[in-house]
Amino acid sequence: MSDSHDIFAATGVDAPEQPAPGAAQPYRVLARKYRPSKFSELIGQDAMVQTLGNAIKRDRLAHAFLMTGVRGVGKTSTARLIAKALNCIGEDGQGGPTIDPCGVCEPCRSIATGSFIDVIEMDAASHTGVDDVREIIEAVRYSSVSARYKIYIIDEVHMLSKNAFNALLKTLEEPPPHVKFIFATTEVHKVPITVLSRCQRFDLKRISADQLSDHFAMIVGKEGVTAEQEALDLIAQAAEGSVRDGLSILDQAIAHADMDGDGEVKAAQIRDMLGLSDRGAVRRLFAKLLEGDSAALLDAIAEQYKIGVEPLSLMNGLLSLSHQVTLFKVGKASDPTLSDEARQQFAEWSEQLSYPVLHRLWQLLLKGYQEVQQAHLPREACEMALLRVLCAADMPDPGQLAKMLEARGPATSPPAERESAAPPVADPVAQAAPVAKIPAPSRGLPDQFADAVKAVGQVSAVLESIMIADMRLVSFDPPHIVYQPVRPIADADIRKIADALKQETGQEWTINQGQGEAQPSLVEQEQQARDAERQAILDAPMVKAAFEAFPDAILLEDDDPQPQESRSA
Numbered sequence: 001m002s003d004s005h006d007i008f009a010a011t012g013v014d015a016p017e018q019p020a021p022g023a024a025q026p027y028r029v030l031a032r033k034y035r036p037s038k039f040s041e042l043i044g045q046d047a048m049v050q051t052l053g054n055a056i057k058r059d060r061l062a063h064a065f066l067m068t069g070v071r072g073v074g075k076t077s078t079a080r081l082i083a084k085a086l087n088c089i090g091e092d093g094q095g096g097p098t099i100d101p102c103g104v105c106e107p108c109r110s111i112a113t114g115s116f117i118d119v120i121e122m123d124a125a126s127h128t129g130v131d132d133v134r135e136i137i138e139a140v141r142y143s144s145v146s147a148r149y150k151i152y153i154i155d156e157v158h159m160l161s162k163n164a165f166n167a168l169l170k171t172l173e174e175p176p177p178h179v180k181f182i183f184a185t186t187e188v189h190k191v192p193i194t195v196l197s198r199c200q201r202f203d204l205k206r207i208s209a210d211q212l213s214d215h216f217a218m219i220v221g222k223e224g225v226t227a228e229q230e231a232l233d234l235i236a237q238a239a240e241g242s243v244r245d246g247l248s249i250l251d252q253a254i255a256h257a258d259m260d261g262d263g264e265v266k267a268a269q270i271r272d273m274l275g276l277s278d279r280g281a282v283r284r285l286f287a288k289l290l291e292g293d294s295a296a297l298l299d300a301i302a303e304q305y306k307i308g309v310e311p312l313s314l315m316n317g318l319l320s321l322s323h324q325v326t327l328f329k330v331g332k333a334s335d336p337t338l339s340d341e342a343r344q345q346f347a348e349w350s351e352q353l354s355y356p357v358l359h360r361l362w363q364l365l366l367k368g369y370q371e372v373q374q375a376h377l378p379r380e381a382c383e384m385a386l387l388r389v390l391c392a393a394d395m396p397d398p399g400q401l402a403k404m405l406e407a408r409g410p411a412t413s414p415p416a417e418r419e420s421a422a423p424p425v426a427d428p429v430a431q432a433a434p435v436a437k438i439p440a441p442s443r444g445l446p447d448q449f450a451d452a453v454k455a456v457g458q459v460s461a462v463l464e465s466i467m468i469a470d471m472r473l474v475s476f477d478p479p480h481i482v483y484q485p486v487r488p489i490a491d492a493d494i495r496k497i498a499d500a501l502k503q504e505t506g507q508e509w510t511i512n513q514g515q516g517e518a519q520p521s522l523v524e525q526e527q528q529a530r531d532a533e534r535q536a537i538l539d540a541p542m543v544k545a546a547f548e549a550f551p552d553a554i555l556l557e558d559d560d561p562q563p564q565e566s567r568s569a
Helices: 002-011 046-057 075-087 106-113 130-139 162-173 209-222 229-239 243-258 267-274 279-291 294-306 311-329 340-352 355-374 378-393 398-408 415-421 428-432 449-457 461-470 491-505 522-539 541-549 564-568
Strands: 064-068 119-123 150-155 179-185 200-203 471-477 480-485 510-513
Touching: 046 075, 064 075, 075 106, 075 119, 075 150, 075 179, 119 130, 130 162, 209 229, 209 243, 229 243, 229 267, 243 267, 279 294, 279 311, 279 340, 279 378, 294 311, 294 378, 311 340, 311 355, 311 378, 355 378, 449 461, 449 471, 449 491, 449 522, 461 471, 461 491, 461 522, 491 510, 522 541
Parallel strands: 064 179, 064 200, 119 150, 150 179, 480 510
Antiparallel strands: 471 480
């Protein structure tokens, strides 16, 4: 130390300050600092850990493993843990493969730092060719240097070229006993089936929001940082099941909180940082949709936009909210981060809104989300999409319209007039209210079969057509009908006809197939009448004379779609 100072003094330059012993190390981001070092720290993957543990205990280890899942769920970390588990020799140097590696022995420590010579990691995104795989094929013939197994970890394996996969197949199927392969990929569908069939596959699950929130709470405690629970919940939701993404956001949130002076991670800061919409604001906006208040709706959108909430985030929040209301309605509410106030509001909406309304609301919001996602003017697209939801609220769904028409009874106006006369529904809440079914008053029993057919026609045109075309009447003694079928009639249709007659007359009906002399069906009777009328015309003296004068003439029906000149001929 003194020699160096003498050198600097001789040149007239001040010696640089030497770092003090124990000086702070360079900062490590949370995603690296809290990377799992043992299987017990790997959250949300219990099934995989149990399978691996049983395989190690029973000495039934596969020669190749494939880890798949979304980004940040621990694929590479799991691969390194497997490498530790297979090569751990214990603190005394006498141990064997274990699901609980000691973390103390040389293989465990070297694998953790990435310096172990017998664990080779390769990024397939930058080593995609057959030459890279050929190096592996040549190297697997040689035994490991100091470890029990030589392990190849290939990340993003789906990036390998087709030729590279083909070159690897034979070695992958029959590798030397001292070699293990561990593959990791986010796009398993791009991995050839021939490779998948040679691997033991583990699908790593997304981490649930409540598990992530608890994990983040543990980390902020270790970091000596305070955080609001709602802030941790927002980060967990934004992470979308990825531990790494969540820790990156948490890292940023802690830095953002330090700038405010108190060091606490707050929910409002997270919303500002990520451009997220306040949950309470989304609920208020949802309420405006249900109330049908267009002016208040536009004001709420403008307020959210003013504070930095992206229109796409707003649409996403409304979609999530409508989904949660639907879950409440089916009794499957599962979000542990909801406040008591939110739960009460969701419960009220789930009682007020029917399933058709909720499904239509979801479809409209989903369509709006896609439009906002692609729009050059996202805010305007968001406003138009939500205003469309308001307009659709005034339109009764088909089931509701059928009930309304049924409650009003038979209409005498044309179909177009009946549709225009349907009363508008003020909003989805009113639409969801069940329409009371008014029982039809007893109108007395019909005197003729044709009258019974007309009564059924007030309920269903399909059932009316069955009675007209397919029933030959044997006897009609209200409320009893005996018939013979022109063609087979389903028992279910017969029951529906009886129910329709009961609805129109107020009495139970029996409709049975029987023997005896049967009248022609109503369709057959109509055809017979038309044939008789035609024959009467042909038998008229003047018509006979016309046909004698014009042998090629034909008799046209009134509804025959022939051109005018043919009829004049």
